[in-house]
Amino acid sequence: MKILHINDQAGVACILAKFQEKQGVKSKVIAIPDKYGIKEYYKNNVILVEKENFYNTSLNESASYDIIHLHSVDALVYKLRRRYGNKKKIILHYHGTELRGNYKKSISLALRLKRVGVKMKNKLWLLRNGYTGSIQQTMQHLADIVLVSTPDLLKLANKSYYLPNPVDTELFNENISSFNKDDKYDAITIKTEAIDIQKALNYIKDRNLTHNIYIHDRTYNPTPYKDMPDLLKKYNTYIDIKFVNGKLLESSSKTALESLACGLQVLNYQLKYINKLPHEHEALNVVKNLFNLY
Numbered sequence: 001m002k003i004l005h006i007n008d009q010a011g012v013a014c015i016l017a018k019f020q021e022k023q024g025v026k027s028k029v030i031a032i033p034d035k036y037g038i039k040e041y042y043k044n045n046v047i048l049v050e051k052e053n054f055y056n057t058s059l060n061e062s063a064s065y066d067i068i069h070l071h072s073v074d075a076l077v078y079k080l081r082r083r084y085g086n087k088k089k090i091i092l093h094y095h096g097t098e099l100r101g102n103y104k105k106s107i108s109l110a111l112r113l114k115r116v117g118v119k120m121k122n123k124l125w126l127l128r129n130g131y132t133g134s135i136q137q138t139m140q141h142l143a144d145i146v147l148v149s150t151p152d153l154l155k156l157a158n159k160s161y162y163l164p165n166p167v168d169t170e171l172f173n174e175n176i177s178s179f180n181k182d183d184k185y186d187a188i189t190i191k192t193e194a195i196d197i198q199k200a201l202n203y204i205k206d207r208n209l210t211h212n213i214y215i216h217d218r219t220y221n222p223t224p225y226k227d228m229p230d231l232l233k234k235y236n237t238y239i240d241i242k243f244v245n246g247k248l249l250e251s252s253s254k255t256a257l258e259s260l261a262c263g264l265q266v267l268n269y270q271l272k273y274i275n276k277l278p279h280e281h282e283a284l285n286v287v288k289n290l291f292n293l294y
Contacts (some may be wrong), residue, residue, distance in 0.1 A: 014038060014041075016166060094160070100244065149164075214235065257281050
């Protein structure tokens, strides 16, 4: 069995590939460079390409693999299915923003389809094969399996399976950090472009939760992936309360899971404190679960 992951979201594809190879299976990731150094950290499993070559390389490289595992780039399902028919197993894996439609810089599906060459005349092929729903629903139907990374996404993707986000516990663990504890703050939360951090802080304040919270803005201050464990271990608590488009997300972030692996407690969306990484998120367990789905 040879597995090709196309695209990477927050290191998920890279972690899956790393631990799949530990199980004796060839597994690689085609991805573009990132500012967090995730692809560099997992370079033994990554085929790094420039953005302008991403689609062509993905299609050409897929010829020598048995399973094509797409992360978020659902537009490629069409191209792969047309090229290979049913000779390849195609997995479509959603990670959140592409289904929730809440990321202001998300590329529209129509634009992505245009980039991979789904033109008006090719819609006849879809119609002949009985695919008459929305473009996104069609891509899901064309895939052999649809996966989602958090349980709340199950209702947004037809006939999908929940695959827990993996945590690389070889990197994120409770080994002694080289950093001392932060004297000013006892808790940390991560700010990204999609999250309304002020709404989250007000939510905590209104419920009289007493934490001095350091807000780490990874958008403008991108800590290298390999250094994230040391950053997290400076604090006792990770605040995992996220508002997107005015709504509280009812799922654990990947950073919260990594914090648990590092020995922090996590304050979740239910305002409950979690103290241990669930076994289902340990990378090896996720990979074994994924093999069963394959």
